Amino acid sequence: MSQRxxxxxxxxxxxxxxxxxLAQQRKAARDLQPNPMRLYxxxxxxxxxxxxxxxxxxxxxxxxxxxxxxxxxGFEAWTEQQxxxxxxxxxxxxx
Numbered sequence: 001m002s003q004r005x006x007x008x009x010x011x012x013x014x015x016x017x018x019x020x021x022l023a024q025q026r027k028a029a030r031d032l033q034p035n036p037m038r039l040y041x042x043x044x045x046x047x048x049x050x051x052x053x054x055x056x057x058x059x060x061x062x063x064x065x066x067x068x069x070x071x072x073x074g075f076e077a078w079t080e081q082q083x084x085x086x087x088x089x090x091x092x093x094x095x
Contacts, residue, residue, distance in 0.1 A: 039070060039077035048083070064090070 045065075046053040059065045065086060068076040 016095065038080040040080065040083055041075070041077050045083070 039046065042053050042056045046055045049056075056065065060068075065078065066082050069079045069082060070077040
């Protein structure tokens, strides 16, 4: 290793972790924090319950699912707490 490469390495070590390492650390910390507004859209609920997206729409019409917490034209989403309530109310054990 040349003297210049050693100097760069020493300077880098002195500066601390690289940006990519910091980004990974921030992502890991963010994943550990509770996120009360984690949203589930129709297609994600369909995957969660292993049903067709049309079934999610039917469940919404039948009142099995509560009204979406977030609703814009072309966008509906339920919070994690709402879905946990549905799972508990329906007695689903393996979702």
